[in-house]
Amino acid sequence: MGTRFRLFVQPPFEDPRSSPEIVEVSSPLGRVTAGPADDRMFVVKPVGKTGPYGLNRGPLGTPYMYLPPWTGKILEPATPDACGNFDYLRPSMAGFEAAHVFGCVRFTLDVWERYLGQPLTWHFRDHYDRLEISILRRWDNAQYGYGFLEVGSQFESDGRVLPFSLDFDVIAHEVGHAIIFSVLGVPHPEAEYPEYLGFQEAFSDCVSLIAAMHFPSVIDNVLAETRGNLYRANRLSRFSEFSPHRQIRSANNKRTMAEFARGWKDEHELSQPLTGAIFDILVDIFHESLVARGLISHAVEDLADVAEFDPAAEAPVQHAFDCAFARNSDGFVEALIDARDIVGTYLAETLWALAPDFLDYGDVARTMLAIDQDESGGQFTRIISRNFRRRAIGEMHAGPHLKGGEHHSHVHSARTLLPIDYLELPKMTFREKVLLSRSMGSQ
Numbered sequence: 412m413g414t415r416f417r418l419f420v421q422p423p424f425e426d427p428r429s430s431p432e433i434v435e436v437s438s439p440l441g442r443v444t445a446g447p448a449d450d451r452m453f454v455v456k457p458v459g460k461t462g463p464y465g466l467n468r469g470p471l472g473t474p475y476m477y478l479p480p481w482t483g484k485i486l487e488p489a490t491p492d493a494c495g496n497f498d499y500l501r502p503s504m505a506g507f508e509a510a511h512v513f514g515c516v517r518f519t520l521d522v523w524e525r526y527l528g529q530p531l532t533w534h535f536r537d538h539y540d541r542l543e544i545s546i547l548r549r550w551d552n553a554q555y556g557y558g559f560l561e562v563g564s565q566f567e568s569d570g571r572v573l574p575f576s577l578d579f580d581v582i583a584h585e586v587g588h589a590i591i592f593s594v595l596g597v598p599h600p601e602a603e604y605p606e607y608l609g610f611q612e613a614f615s616d617c618v619s620l621i622a623a624m625h626f627p628s629v630i631d632n633v634l635a636e637t638r639g640n641l642y643r644a645n646r647l648s649r650f651s652e653f654s655p656h657r658q659i660r661s662a663n664n665k666r667t668m669a670e671f672a673r674g675w676k677d678e679h680e681l682s683q684p685l686t687g688a689i690f691d692i693l694v695d696i697f698h699e700s701l702v703a704r705g706l707i708s709h710a711v712e713d714l715a716d717v718a719e720f721d722p723a724a725e726a727p728v729q730h731a732f733d734c735a736f737a738r739n740s741d742g743f744v745e746a747l748i749d750a751r752d753i754v755g756t757y758l759a760e761t762l763w764a765l766a767p768d769f770l771d772y773g774d775v776a777r778t779m780l781a782i783d784q785d786e787s788g789g790q791f792t793r794i795i796s797r798n799f800r801r802r803a804i805g806e807m808h809a810g811p812h813l814k815g816g817e818h819h820s821h822v823h824s825a826r827t828l829l830p831i832d833y834l835e836l837p838k839m840t841f842r843e844k845v846l847l848s849r850s851m852g853s854q
């Protein structure tokens with residue numbers, strides 16, 4: 412029997428009506444202890460931790476490597492109830508945040524370990540047994556790196572602080588990076604193409620999207636809102652929009668590689684053609700599955716394709732979907748779950764087959780087509796190749812990195828940092844070391 416947690420699918424600050432749903436994750440009941448903690452990971456809320464892990468600067472400005480474990484004080488951990496569950500914790504209670512972030516990580520891993528066919532082995536296993544999940548309220552970002560997954564908050568101009576620990580999308584996206592590091596790995600610095608960085612972001616967005624589609628409420632709400640016409644803007648196709656990170660990410664976008672051929676500034680933007688292509692593949696597989704089940708006609712499917720470009724076709728398409736959905740909504744649910752699992756499996760298989768050196772989007776497209784050939788004898792070849800071609804993926808490539816985008820780039824800092832990299836850092840003077848250890852000691 413698994414362990415129960417209460418998770419928000421949509422964070423409460425984004426949708427005030429949302430309430431956390433009870434889910435059961437695979438951790439055996441009774442094996443998750445206070446923290447929460449198990450043999451794979453543990454949550455801490457450090458007291459006095461002033462900065463995130465990664466490359467930091469000492470009191471005199473010398474860069475140094477800051478990695479787990481946190482050895483200072485921590486806030487009271489979340490404890491399980493008498494049976495070993497955490498779902499008794501309500502949002503207003505101390506411990507809810509810690510239980511929530513743990514539950515989100517475990518839930519996302521459960522989904523993706525099924526697609527990957529095996530438990531994830533942390534890429535930092537040489538140095539740490541377990542992932543430290545740390546909640547750093549006063550920091551404005553979220554990151555996964557060597558031995559840690561760290562979540563901060565979104566600071567709004569009206570003074571509100573929106574903790575990422577309550578945001579499933581953000582947490583699941585970081586788990587996506589963990590999966591890439593473990594399964595695909597990091598390229599040698601001289602073999603890193605910009606599209607590897609874009610792939611990191613696109614794949615992580617897909618990890619989050621497909622994990623969210625494992626909440627029955629997400630499937631139900633999406634279908635209730637769209638009646639299966641998934642090109643309509645809806646919560647599935649639009650990653651939540653309150654965060655600046657995600658404002659620039661939208662799965663339902665029309666961007667192509669032509670926009671980036673002369674250069675790019677930010678890997679989140681660069682990820683959009685690929686994320687968009689994968690989302691369109693999911694939608695097309697779903698629509699084709701509706702046709703195969705006799706739920707919509709070929710004519711409606713074709714009209715839905717036209718409506719993408721011709722607004723005049725939108726109303727008749729919606730009307731056709733409304734009628735079809737009313738006739739057999741359960742069939743729509745099954746078709747969407749099928750499409751989700753086909754795309755999830757193809758992405759996982761693609762990740763196993765890729766190599767990080769000189770990786771570009773064309774490799775991703777070719778590999779996915781080969782996987783389709785293997786898995787289904789090429790059932791979705793037309794859909795996959797058409798959607799990659801529309802984005803000029805594999806035909807046009809990202810140009811040079813243009814200055815000005817570094818602020819948002821996190822792949823080159825905390826994420827890819829390895830303990831051995833300290834050799835490349837300048838040596839800190841004894842005086843600065845003393846100052847640093849004093850400032851750490853007072854935390």
Ligand SMILES: [Zn+2]
Pocket residue numbers: 584588611612615
């Ligand atoms: Zn990311």
